[in-house]
Amino acid sequence: MMNNYSSRRVVVLGAGGYAGQELLRLLASHPGFQLAAACSSGRAAGPQRLAEIAPGLAGVFRLRGEPEPPCLPISDEAVHEAQAELAFLATPHEVSLEWAPRLLAAGLRVVDLSGAFRFPVPETFERWYGMPHSAREWLAQAVYGWPEKNRGRLPGARLVANPGCYATAALTALWPLIEAQAIEPGGVICDAKSGASGAGKGLREDLHFVELSGNCKAYGLYTHRHTPEIALHAGMETEALTFTPHLLPLRRGLLATSYVRLRPGWDAAAVLDLYQRAYQDAPCVRIHSQGLPDLQMVTRTCFCDLGFRLHPSRPQATIVTCLDNLLKGAASQALENANLMCGYPQAAGLA
Amino acid sequence: MMNNYSSRRVVVLGAGGYAGQELLRLLASHPGFQLAAACSSGRAAGPQRLAEIAPGLAGVFRLRGEPEPPCLPISDEAVHEAQAELAFLATPHEVSLEWAPRLLAAGLRVVDLSGAFRFPVPETFERWYGMPHSAREWLAQAVYGWPEKNRGRLPGARLVANPGCYATAALTALWPLIEAQAIEPGGVICDAKSGASGAGKGLREDLHFVELSGNCKAYGLYTHRHTPEIALHAGMETEALTFTPHLLPLRRGLLATSYVRLRPGWDAAAVLDLYQRAYQDAPCVRIHSQGLPDLQMVTRTCFCDLGFRLHPSRPQATIVTCLDNLLKGAASQALENANLMCGYPQAAGLA
Amino acid sequence: MMNNYSSRRVVVLGAGGYAGQELLRLLASHPGFQLAAACSSGRAAGPQRLAEIAPGLAGVFRLRGEPEPPCLPISDEAVHEAQAELAFLATPHEVSLEWAPRLLAAGLRVVDLSGAFRFPVPETFERWYGMPHSAREWLAQAVYGWPEKNRGRLPGARLVANPGCYATAALTALWPLIEAQAIEPGGVICDAKSGASGAGKGLREDLHFVELSGNCKAYGLYTHRHTPEIALHAGMETEALTFTPHLLPLRRGLLATSYVRLRPGWDAAAVLDLYQRAYQDAPCVRIHSQGLPDLQMVTRTCFCDLGFRLHPSRPQATIVTCLDNLLKGAASQALENANLMCGYPQAAGLA
Amino acid sequence: MMNNYSSRRVVVLGAGGYAGQELLRLLASHPGFQLAAACSSGRAAGPQRLAEIAPGLAGVFRLRGEPEPPCLPISDEAVHEAQAELAFLATPHEVSLEWAPRLLAAGLRVVDLSGAFRFPVPETFERWYGMPHSAREWLAQAVYGWPEKNRGRLPGARLVANPGCYATAALTALWPLIEAQAIEPGGVICDAKSGASGAGKGLREDLHFVELSGNCKAYGLYTHRHTPEIALHAGMETEALTFTPHLLPLRRGLLATSYVRLRPGWDAAAVLDLYQRAYQDAPCVRIHSQGLPDLQMVTRTCFCDLGFRLHPSRPQATIVTCLDNLLKGAASQALENANLMCGYPQAAGLA
Secondary structure (H helix, E strand, O other), X not given: OHHXXXXXXXXXXXXXXXXXXXXXXXXXXXXXXXXXXXXXXXXXXXXXXXXXXXXXXXXXXXXXXXXXXXXXXXXXXXXHHHOOOEEEEOOOHHHHHHXXXXXXXXXXXXXXOOOOOOOOOHHHHHHHHOOOOOOHHHHHHEEEOOHHHHHHHOOOOOEEEOOOHHXXXXXHHHHHHHHOOOEOOOOEEEEEEEOHHHHOOOOOHXXXXXXXXXXXXXXXXXXXXXXXXXXXXXXXXXXXXXXXXXXXXXXXXXXXXXXXXXXXXXXXXXXXXXXXXXXXXXXXXXXXXXXXXXXXXXXXXXXXXXXXXXXXXXXXXXXXXXXXXXXXXXXXXXXXXXXXXXOOOOOOOOO | OHHHOOOEEEEEEOOOOHHXXXXXXXXXXXXXXXXXXXXXXXXXXXXXXXXXXXXXXXXHHHHOOOOOOOEEEXXXXXXXXXXXXXXXXXXXXXXXXXXXXXXXXXXXXXXXXXXXOOOOOHHHHXXXXXXXXXXXXXXXXXXXXXHHHHHHXXXXXXXXXXXXXXXXXXXXXXXXXXXXXXXXXXXXXXXXXXXXXXXXXXXXXXXEHHHHOOOOEEOOOOOOOHHHHHHHHHOOOHHHEEEEEEEOXXXXXXXXXXXXXXXXXXXXXXXXXXHHHHOOOOOOEEEOOOOOOXXXXXXXXXXXXXXXXXXXXXXXXXXXXXXXXXXXXXXXXXXXXXXXXXXXXXOOOOO | OHXXXXXXEEEEEOOOOHHHHHHHXXXXXXXXXXXXXXXXXXXXXXXXXXXXXXXXXXXXXXXXXXOOOOEEXXXXXXXXXXXXXXXXXXXXXXXXXXXXXXXXXXXXXXXXXXXXXXXXOHHHHHHHHOOOOOOHXXXXXXXXOXXXXXXXXXXXXXXXXXXXXXXXXXXXXXXXXXXXXXXXOOOEEEEEEEOHHHHXXXXXXXXXXXXXXXXXXXXXXXXXXXXXXXXXXXXXXXXXXXXXXXXXXXXXXXXXXXXXXXXXXXXXXXXXXXXXXXXXXXOOEEEOOOOOOOHXXXXXXXOEEEEEEEOOOOOEEEEEEEEOOXXXXXXXXXXXXXXXXXXXXXXXXXX | OHHHOOOEEEEEEOOOOHHHHXXXXXXXXOOOEEEEEEEEOOOOOOOEOHHHHOHHHOOHHXXXXXXXXXXXXXXXXXXXXXXXXXXXXXXOHHHXXXXXXXXXXXXXXXXXXXXXXOOOOHHHHHHHHOOOOOOHHHHHHEEEOOHHHHHHHOOOOOEEEOOOHHHHHHHHHHHHHHHOOOEOOOOEEEEEEEOHHHHOOOOOHHHEHHHHOOOOEEOOOOOOOHHHHHHHHHOOOHHHEEEEEEEOOOOOOEEEEEEEEEOOOOOHHHHHXXXXXXXXXXXXXXXXXXXXXOHHHHOOOOOEEEEEEEOOOOOEXXXXXXXXXXXXXXXXXXXXXXXXXXXXXXXXXXX
């Protein structure tokens, strides 16, 4: 199987963050990509050892008989010397707005894990992210990298906007239903729960162990940035969607409980059939025809799992989707996109 | 303040469970109740030391210079010898169905923490609990012990049905809105999250530390027993309510996120005013006019906290309520009821 | 019982920290102390509401029908206006070095929870804390506030140095053995494990939820500041003690496993008898004659529990002690000291 | 690299336990082994789907384009039909005592993860495990599968006794020191801390989430079965070792803090050099020359990490070793052994 892969050189920017480290881990054993450099946007002034930014990866490359990739502060020079053809940006959207254009101009293809390029209309970004969009010229050709919907557009893409973690879970539940006009257009509710790594590595009082351990809280009611992203790519009005994220006392994993009103004629069998057809070519989506998925089934995997129940007497469905926010919600989905951009099987390197 | 209290003798049945232990802890420092006996429905054949069923309570009575109450297997004799006037049943509903009538017949007043007496119509119990109701003759005089609604009916009550933990959180959010006809009658959604102690002490695979740590799962979709309880006491049709409980990886605490469609004319100020008036006499309900409550604010307290947000452009509200499932969701609410039954201030012994 | 208490006015400095908040909570229900003011050393410029620095305490005073105490930035004026006779310093040692002398000069008695006054010889402080001791004139009259040993010296004390959390657990295990010359003087090992609140509220990468959840690490090998404190007050040479703290993924609780070599003649019965006699007057120490204590037995209580086992064939013992680092390791022990300073029963207000 | 591997058929017995599931996961991507069958010793009467005993593995084989291995109740037939040459026993020692001889008699080679074959003298087993040894005839040829020490004896081995999780961590710290006569023979103390998966999947009250969350406890003082295993294979008297395990509130990971008295002449440089030489050929042991390892560095990896500190003035060292109890403490070490038995590189399939 290996023989069909060429080995393409890639770089990771933002290698010190949680999603960046997952990317490094996945790339370390990917048959078709070679990690040419790991760049951190952060603190260090000069080269670092990989173990300093990702202690868990120390020894992994040695075990495989491969040299550790260099770890460098992000710079045009570092990128140039890496001779890569593809870059993963696991950086905040401000950094992606600056670096995506520079990398694209230098001829690299880009998979951006931030929110910088997820909206074709810059005003949407500007309203929800509260800052001007400084790379508008690239928006037109950015492909929203949810492969379940946009698989066909990825092979030729130069710039891919990797979906947000909440968005991936919500879209998996909602998009087939909206596409098939199976649900009423208004009044979709998505109540989502996520572990703490989704908030990133930055120190915050509410992420202090003593504060979060044993806690659970709702946040961002009617204001979370993934709200317009979910609505846009699911095919509904933003204001028709109520999206409520909650912070859970766990490291990784995200579960979304979505509530929709079904149109006449949609019973459980029809809904199951709809989901199974929608995701029959999706290697990283698993439909539970019985039972419901939970976080233990998906953490540290590349899967988004889906299960659902219908109200016994009213036309309503509750859909549960879950995934690992750092994998299907970030790094492994970025690799799905990169795989498709490069002509590899969608799930190459993810098993 | 102390001088106004007589000291009434009480017994606790089900003293070995999580709610039972909280009752013992609260009673140990209550100014108006004396714990005459702690009975466990469980294993032991003869008297036990309190420390065996509730190790955390060892020494608390000694510190206060009081003798430890006897711990006995439940029996008519044990109850008789205790010479108590009030009994708390922190027992499963099967046990409550058996013991509540015996205690009532013996002249005791009863606060039952199980689901046995929460429905005036026995058929509701029988349908949702899957067993016959063997104490129908007591249903007519059972008072549903949510003091926020039924404060006035408690002084004379002989049998009080203490609400379920989920029900308390959901009712706190929903009842004032329904009472004031502020929301559309259909399509209320309550997405609730609870720690593991809500499931009790029994050993279960999904409550094994390795399974639950880092996990989150939805369960009981459209079938949870608190669904009809919430609907009935909030004043709505059961089928108009969608209630989804989730299990969280924490010991205690319960957070409910409720979604309602507001009727014309209800803006944020009107909703806040409604809640503040509804709970102005409720010492254990706290309304957050800004910000939202979280579990850290309520665990190990007797409070149910409430906060809410309105959709910026559509007539919809999201209400967050939270409480400690073992306290306001069980033991401390039982004491609120007992306090009112005995003419004490509602929150006596809870500060 | 209440009638024997006068009501003395006290202030808490450092009210926003974890130990400070526990002090506030305990003082809120103490029969002999009245919280005249809660001062935070931190951020705010003017008065705050108590709920802002200790959200969990909101409503507790209201429930008790008492006014909330004022929350002020620390200042001589604030202290003066409080008209208190005793101050608790739940502050870092740098702050205690500044404020203890000012409060003492103003006529208040002081219980300091920091390490500033735990060593009679300033050079010990200076070596282990790495800074000059700016209040040497007060060292001579500071009493080390471990009441199990120094109960008799507390009634007249003006300045009490409350022990460290690790030190309290280690001393409980070691002091009776050393006092009775039951163990060899060299080679005592204390392997201790503590929850994260012991490290305080400050943001640190290793206390980020994602980093600490699921983690355990040793730290401060041969360099932790509690090493000389344990040795000095247990009555041994500092270099004869090996003390290794570990950070655990839990909020509160501290367990110390101590290893000692017994002298001839000390069997299990003799050791048990020694401990029982040593702590017969200690209301907050519980000796387990069978079984071993664990954190669940002591968290959120004022107790230090002790159990032990002897090697079946060699003269060696393993002693397990545990406590809540914020209570017996900080706030409740501070109240034991204050109780004894004021002539109250040692455990008043702690049950 | 792949081309050097033949593909050997293996079976796993005890596939439903925690170690068994890790074995399945590792075998799913191992270049030289093919999982011919997964047998559970447990409940089911007939064939099951893999997803039923190991939900997390559902889809992994599909992703790799391979069929799922059959899941069968353990039986001679199942083993025969699997046509395997090597069996992993991830079973309790009672089951291993029964099945290892049957598998060996059927011509398979065996890696047993239980304690059944770790002692050459059956009396040691019988004393510490409290039951007769029913397979004494195989003890003489069992090789203790700690590859760091016994690498050379594994290629020809038919029966390998995989070490216990605690034993692996303790041996990594102690064996080089004892082998080099660097430490005094008496008075070695190993204080170990482990996550809950080390206790297995069986339901137990102290492993209930509510009981263990936030708890920490010592257990098995002077009686834990790994005590004689550590002593024997480290080369010391059992009674010279004090071994104290503790249960931590985390899923996986084990950290051992070992205390030894150094002989004259052993300074930090000499100890570091000793460890580096001892493990220079060990791909799964990492020596930290600076800093100390913690659980986050090793969980979900095949590594045992080691760091140490010397007392500043006395001849004593504290050594910290840590590992993932289900990997280097069980499944990945079993694969190291199987790799060496089959002539593969020791860490094949573990990166």
